Amino acid sequence: MTQILIEKISSSDLKEIFTKYSCNKIFLVTGKSSYRHSGAKDFIESAIEGIEYVQFSEFEQNPKFDDAIRGVEIYKQSNCDMIIAIGGGSVMDMAKLINVFSSNSHIDSLEIVQNPKLISNKGKTLVAIPTTAGTGSEATHFAVVYHNKKKYSVAHDFIMPDIVGLNSIFSFSQSKYLTACSGLDALSQAIESYWSVGATNESKNYAKEAIQLLIQYLEECVISPNVKSRDAVIHAAYLAGKAINISKTTAAHAISYAFTTYFSIPHGHAVFLTLPEFFEYNKVLLKKDMNDPRGLNYNKKNIEELCKLLQVKNETEGKLFLKEYAEKIEVELSFSKLGIKDFENLIVRNVNIERLSNNPRNVSEKELIEILKSKKV
Numbered sequence: 001m002t003q004i005l006i007e008k009i010s011s012s013d014l015k016e017i018f019t020k021y022s023c024n025k026i027f028l029v030t031g032k033s034s035y036r037h038s039g040a041k042d043f044i045e046s047a048i049e050g051i052e053y054v055q056f057s058e059f060e061q062n063p064k065f066d067d068a069i070r071g072v073e074i075y076k077q078s079n080c081d082m083i084i085a086i087g088g089g090s091v092m093d094m095a096k097l098i099n100v101f102s103s104n105s106h107i108d109s110l111e112i113v114q115n116p117k118l119i120s121n122k123g124k125t126l127v128a129i130p131t132t133a134g135t136g137s138e139a140t141h142f143a144v145v146y147h148n149k150k151k152y153s154v155a156h157d158f159i160m161p162d163i164v165g166l167n168s169i170f171s172f173s174q175s176k177y178l179t180a181c182s183g184l185d186a187l188s189q190a191i192e193s194y195w196s197v198g199a200t201n202e203s204k205n206y207a208k209e210a211i212q213l214l215i216q217y218l219e220e221c222v223i224s225p226n227v228k229s230r231d232a233v234i235h236a237a238y239l240a241g242k243a244i245n246i247s248k249t250t251a252a253h254a255i256s257y258a259f260t261t262y263f264s265i266p267h268g269h270a271v272f273l274t275l276p277e278f279f280e281y282n283k284v285l286l287k288k289d290m291n292d293p294r295g296l297n298y299n300k301k302n303i304e305e306l307c308k309l310l311q312v313k314n315e316t317e318g319k320l321f322l323k324e325y326a327e328k329i330e331v332e333l334s335f336s337k338l339g340i341k342d343f344e345n346l347i348v349r350n351v352n353i354e355r356l357s358n359n360p361r362n363v364s365e366k367e368l369i370e371i372l373k374s375k376k377v
């Protein structure tokens with residue numbers, strides 16, 4: 001499916017979309033207070049004038065299955081013919097879930113979560129407008145959902161938003177810390193995508209451009225934001241989303257979810273806790289440790305290219321560069337300072353095996369514990 005991208009989306013762009021798609025009623029998925037604070041509410045209200053809409057915002061961060069089902073019920077009664085998701089990653093995911101569950105209502109939604117291949121119908125036109133620059137969810141064909149505390153990633157081509165509208169004006173209300181967290185999520189996604197077993201030339205081109213933009217603009221975007229740096233970072237996050245849409249993420253994401261669930265560390269921060277360590281670890285020296293069939297030379301070239309992008313000499317310098325980068329944008333990486341303790345078993349038990357197998361270097365349980373322990377010193 002070809003996705004339409006509208007840079008610097010305006011209210012009149014949105015009005016044109018309504019006309020082009022003969023839209024009569026809109027199902028609007030938004031956050032709660034962030035919808036107002038980000039300026040998204042004013043933006044939507046000026047575009048939507050004269051068109052009926054139903055808004056759904058009563059759901060928690062990190063979408064829960066039961067919340068999505070409530071959304072589906074409201075959606076079904078609404079007779080809407082287009083869905084607009086305007087907000088952060090959770091808003092995007094929730095809109096994707098509601099769209100796919102309701103258009104495949106002949107299948108039990110929980111069965112779809114467990115086996116997304118059952119999806120047979122494409123839903124209504126979905127317009128995704130991210131207000132935070134990070135997850136890249138607007139560019140992916142998967143949606144995260146939690147059921148009984150377990151995280152699922154529902155993946156299918158029909159989940160991908162049809163239209164993406166980017167505009168950095170919505171991200172100015174984000175705090176310094178959350179801007180840093182979402183930027184680090186994008187940077188992690190781009191780096192992980194680059195070395196991922198699932199990487200292709202296409203995904204690597206997206207990832208490369210995202211890394212270059214983030215290294216150049218993220219610090220400025222966090223410390224002294226302006227339109228140029230905000231625009232660059234929101235575009236980079238979109239590119240990183242396009243990259244992982246092809247390659248998926250790897251080890252730093254695979255082990256991050258427990259830091260969020262059990263220690264309430266925001267996603268981007270949780271991923272970056274171990275990304276520097278994996279930057280060094282992922283230089284593979286022995287063929288037996290290699291997950292990627294393209295071999296040791298391919299891996300060596302990847303790490304060299306990533307070092308070049310970070311402007312460092314080798315993987316150890318790369319690790320230090322990433323740690324210092326986090327420090328510059330005031331993101332703490334020390335487990336003890338973050339109050340993360342007695343975590344080894346918790347992390348190992350909750351690791352996402354599929355994402356871990358996408359890591360270029362095999363990570364055994366013993367090696368994972370060693371990486372985590374090295375963070376203590």
Ligand SMILES: [Fe+2]
Nearest residue numbers: 135185189271
């Ligand atoms: Fe992420």
